[in-house]
Amino acid sequence: MISKKDTPEHREFLDKLAGLNGFFTDSHAHVHMQPLSEDADAVLLRAAEHKIGRIVTIGIDVEDSRRAADFAAKHSNVYAAVGVHPHDTKDFPESGLDSLRELLKAPKVIALGEIGLDFYYDHSPRETQEKCFASFLAIAEETGMPVIIHNRDSTARLTEIMKAELPPREKSGIIHCFSGDTDLLRYALDNGFYISYAGVVTYPKSEELRRTLQFVSKDRLLIETDAPYLAPAPYRGRTNEPAYTAYTAETIAAELGMSLEKTAELLESNFQSLFGDRL
Numbered sequence: 001m002i003s004k005k006d007t008p009e010h011r012e013f014l015d016k017l018a019g020l021n022g023f024f025t026d027s028h029a030h031v032h033m034q035p036l037s038e039d040a041d042a043v044l045l046r047a048a049e050h051k052i053g054r055i056v057t058i059g060i061d062v063e064d065s066r067r068a069a070d071f072a073a074k075h076s077n078v079y080a081a082v083g084v085h086p087h088d089t090k091d092f093p094e095s096g097l098d099s100l101r102e103l104l105k106a107p108k109v110i111a112l113g114e115i116g117l118d119f120y121y122d123h124s125p126r127e128t129q130e131k132c133f134a135s136f137l138a139i140a141e142e143t144g145m146p147v148i149i150h151n152r153d154s155t156a157r158l159t160e161i162m163k164a165e166l167p168p169r170e171k172s173g174i175i176h177c178f179s180g181d182t183d184l185l186r187y188a189l190d191n192g193f194y195i196s197y198a199g200v201v202t203y204p205k206s207e208e209l210r211r212t213l214q215f216v217s218k219d220r221l222l223i224e225t226d227a228p229y230l231a232p233a234p235y236r237g238r239t240n241e242p243a244y245t246a247y248t249a250e251t252i253a254a255e256l257g258m259s260l261e262k263t264a265e266l267l268e269s270n271f272q273s274l275f276g277d278r279l
Contacts, residue, residue, distance in 0.1 A: 001202055001251045005234045017246055022264035023053030024249050025271045026242040027196050028114070028148065028176050028224035031057045031078065032071035033064070035239060036228055043241050044075060050243040051264070053077060054271070058114050058148065060085035061092070062099045069106040079279065081111035081148050089132040090124035097135055104143055110278040112140050113148025114176055117161075120152040130161060137165035146173035146274060149193070151184060159187045168192055171274050177226050180209040189217060194274055196222040199232030199240065202251045213255050222270055223248045 002010050026047070030036065036043050047055060057072060058081045059065025065082035072080035082103040084092050103109060115136040117129050140147045147166070151158050166172065172192035175184060177200070188195060195216045201209050213221075223245055225231075231240035232247040253263040272279075 001204075001233065001254060002247055003204070003233050010234065013250060016260055017051055020051045020261060020264060022261060022268060023051045024223065024245050024264055024267060025054040025056070026052055026225050026227070026245040027056050027174060027222045027271065028058055028198070029055050029227040029242050030060075030068075030229075031055055031227065031242060032068045032080075033228070036241060037071070040071075040075075043243075044077070047242040047245075048077075050246045052242045052245050054079065055242045056081055056110065059083055059103075060114065061088040062096050062103070065100070065103050069103055069109050072108040073106070079108045079110050079275075080106070081113045082106070082109055083111075083113040083115045083136065083148065084132060085114055086116055086118040086129045086133070086150060087121065087123040089128050092132055094135075097139065100136070100139060101143070104139070104145055110146070110275050111148050111173060112136060112143070112145045113173065114150045115147060116150035117154035117158045118150060118152040119154040119157070126157075130157065133158075134161055134165050137162065140173075141166055146171055148174045148176050150176055151179075151181070155181050155184045155187075159184065162187075162191070166191075174222060174274070176224065177230070178209075178212070180212050182212070182215075185212065185215065189220060194220045194222050194270060196224045197248060197252060198224050198226045199230045199236070199244065199248055202232040202247055203236065204233070210251070210255050213252060218256070218266060219270060219273070221252070221267065222274075223252065223267060 059068040227240040
């Protein structure tokens with residue numbers, strides 16, 4: 001875990017990263033949004049310099065999802081997911097379901113998301129969140145698309161709705177920005193979901209979250225930034241960007257007792273297992 005910049009440890013990590021044969025995928029970012037979109041070429045260049053070979057940019061409502069799909073179409077190493085974040089379900093019209101269906105057909109759109117429930121902030125009424133979530137899962141079942149799931153303080157209701165609306169599949173999708181919730185982990189691993197860790201896993205006080213890595217099947221592990229949010233150490237508090245995926249990878253490699261090279265191979269194999277037929 002690299003806790004500070006410009007230290008011998010940090011420089012050693014950067015040298016190791018430069019010599020890496022493989023690359024990492026940032027499985028969840030918002031590079032089509034401000035502030036990252038304001039200098040997208042520089043953001044993507046820094047990502048490449050840090051061995052981030054692929055980015056999935058995630059929509060949070062219909063119009064934003066359209067921007068995500070358009071951004072992906074313009075950049076060779078960027079793919080998109082389209083969906084409606086639970087915060088934004090209060091503004092989602094029922095007619096928007098057809099718009100989502102059309103967006104799922106766009107080139108380089110590989111998942112439906114992010115969707116889910118958020119009972120921590122309650123920016124949208126819970127009843128509205130639940131109704132929309134069930135509708136989105138029905139579209140996923142109809143189209144066969146993997147889903148990208150947001151969960152905050154809503155595990156019991158979230159899994160209840162998923163059990164009702166999304167029969168178990170071999171490749172159900174991703175639990176995004178996993179927080180360490182063991183009930184959700186158990187459900188996810190039993191129902192074809194992959195578990196994605198974000199920069200939070202690098203924070204000094206995230207010891208319990210790091211310990212959960214021992215319980216995740218290695219063939220279900222992914223990483224992400226959720227950029228521009230949740231920058232990992234040593235950039236915590238700054239605007240996050242896909243380049244920083246490498247720091248999360250380093251923390252996970254250390255926790256699992258693996259080399260950075262082997263970790264890159266594992267994570268790429270997992271990403272290909274989930275999305276390979278959609279790339």
